[in-house]
Amino acid sequence: MxxxxxxxxxxxxxxxxxxxxxxxxxxxxxxxxxxxxxxxxxxxxxxxxxxxxxxxxxxxxxxxxxxxxxxxxxxxxxxxxxxxxxxxxxxxxxxxxxxxxxxxxxxxxxxxxxxxxxxxxxxxxxxxxxxxxxxxxxxxxxxxxxxxxxxxxxxxxxxxxxxxxxxxxxxxxxxxxxxxxxxxxxxxxxxxxxxxxxxxxxxxxxxxxxxxxxxxxxxxxxRRLPQGERTPVPHPVKGSAPAQPRRVEEALDVTQGKLAMGFRTGADAWDEDYPALTLVNAVYGGTTTSKLFMNVRERLSLCYYASSGLMKYKDVMLVSSGVEFDKVGQAQDEILAQLKNCQEGQFSDDELEWARRSVVSTLMTTLDAQSRLEDYWLGQSAAGLTEAPDELAERVEHTTREQVTAAARKLTLDTVYFLKGKE
Structure with missing residues (x-):
């Protein structure tokens, strides 16, 4: 290829x-x-x-x-x-x-x-x-x-x-x-x-x-496009989390609460520590062996689902969970506790390797799906980046535990949104 x-x-x-x-x-x-x-x-x-x-x-x-x-x-x-x-x-x-x-x-x-x-x-x-x-x-x-x-x-x-x-x-x-x-x-x-x-x-x-x-x-x-000055789209400016996280509640006719939490990551696809950030996400909530899945969902049964996801081209990570209305406080506390564990390096070598295998596998399977490959290169082109999926996977392979912990410490809670049922 x-x-x-x-x-x-x-x-x-x-x-x-x-x-x-x-x-x-x-x-x-x-x-x-x-x-x-x-x-x-x-x-x-x-x-x-x-x-x-x-x-x-x-x-x-x-x-x-x-x-x-x-x-x-x-x-x-x-x-x-x-x-x-x-x-x-x-x-x-x-x-x-x-x-x-x-x-x-x-x-x-x-x-x-x-x-x-x-x-x-x-x-x-x-x-x-x-x-x-x-x-x-x-x-x-x-x-x-x-x-x-x-x-x-x-x-x-x-x-x-x-x-x-x-x-x-x-x-x-x-x-x-x-x-x-x-x-x-x-x-x-x-x-x-x-x-x-x-x-x-x-x-x-x-x-x-x-x-x-x-x-x-x-x-x-x-050559048939009209002539004009085509200014490159500027890179996103990194945001900063407020001193106290924003809290927003909305009531709709739902039977299950939806808790969404937005974190500032301090890094995105342009940064050298982006591979470490992908591993933070995988250890924390991006896989079925992650801390959110294994602890918040499985061990404590606080959520119907709990996962995290990175916005590659913006310094944002989202945690998404489905909770009972009366368990939202417990769920939020445990979600933040699991993040603290990541920030303190409290994850096993097995957890890190499971995360690494998941991230690398996802990147490499991009090469086997034309729709994902097109979407990947569109994002890279829009960002002015030229790194191929396998090249990023290689960087992930060589990312250390210390780099992962350092990247986790940059995560800061910015906004908590809770969708609750009508009274």
Whole structure:
């Protein structure tokens, strides 16, 4: 597996992964935009509207027919949050050229269709089609409203919003309902024109085609982008926890409490001690052999579930747990007690090695899944990082107990969010 990264134009890059491991190839194009309340919903809506039709294929039926001709390929709109960067665009999956029946090329026509989606949208009266905009706007509003239905995920969204209020990271990748509801075809069109001119662009390819062919196929799209200054998205600024943790409670019609706790880590993917932080997370709550799982959930039965997770491109770690309403205090105390154990180095050699094996295995299996590989490299590209999964795994392998303990000591509780039942 060979990874090549090149700049096609100022602010326009291609990351190509040459491999014969898969029978399909992946082709993607993403616009990178700083997360902001004013533009999040506009960005989130844009790829869905673009996917509705082009000049040559003005509806989804004809677009689907064009994809069917490419051995049943797919081109799906995506909206992702990588640190404080919002990434919007398309990811396509196509039969790899090595497996076509007659040796015909799929890469070039697939790239041409991707370029058509992004640069030749179906319009009416000089703006996006009103019907398409209205329908996709309603879908976006419904997606935003539906976030509350998954209470575990909702609690995590809420603790991030409270913890990072005033920081770009506190903005949801879909934007807010009020902003989404107010989007007009003309406003979306004007935003689209600005994005085309000013947003950094990331192309991605994974498949068996030689780099020269891939570069030629995506350069044909890149050269049609309007000229403008594409300013790199800035790195997130590290936050600092308040002297006393923020505490937020919300009451909804739930039968199980959701306790979400946000910690400042003092480190992120740009820092040398990031590998140690991944091991802290695994020892603490990131695996089924972690302290939260084995003690808070299994031994003490204080939670239905208890786990931790890192935000790779932001100095944030979240603990998520489901608790009985009357056990929330006990659960919180024990969650913090287990963190203290990590900070004092009170974990066995076996616990550390189980954590190490889990982190390394997760990184290495990224190489075996095209969707995870694409997502990994998008994050790295948005962050301006070039470390491959296996290279990060190698650093994890050589991380010491002392480094893990030192990284754990940087963790500071910032915000506690509790979703309780109505009285």
């Amino acid at each position: 060979e990874v090549t990264r090149t700049e096609l134009l100022p602010g326009v890059h291609l990351t190509a992964v040459q491999t014969k491991k898969f029978k399909s190839s992946v082709l993607g194009m993403q616009f990178l935009s700083p997360l902001a309340q004013e533009t999040a919903a506009l960005n989130a809506l844009l790829p869905a509207v673009l996917r509705r039709g082009t000049v040559a294929h003005p509806d989804m039926e004809r677009l689907s027919a064009a994809l069917d001709e490419l051995y049943g390929g797919t081109l799906e709109p995506t909206v992702r949050k990588k640190g404080e960067t919002q990434c919007v665009g398309f990811v396509g999956s196509f039969l790899d050229d090595a497996y076509t029946l007659d040796g015909s090329a799929v890469l070039e026509p697939a790239a041409a269709l991707l370029g058509e989606l992004v640069l030749e949208p179906y319009t009416r009266d000089g703006a996006f089609c009103p019907d398409y905009t209205r329908q996709e706007r309603e879908n976006l509003v419904n997606r935003i409203r539906a976030q509350i239905n998954d209470k575990r995920q909702y609690a995590q969204l809420r603790v991030v919003a409270e913890m990072c209020a005033g920081e770009p990271f506190g903005v949801d990748k879909l934007g807010d309902e009020a902003s989404a509801s107010a989007i007009t075809p003309q406003a979306l069109w004007e935003h689209y024109q600005k994005l085309l001119r000013t947003a950094p662009v990331e192309f991605y390819y994974c498949g068996s085609a030689p780099f020269e062919r891939v570069e030629g196929a995506v350069r044909a799209i890149a």
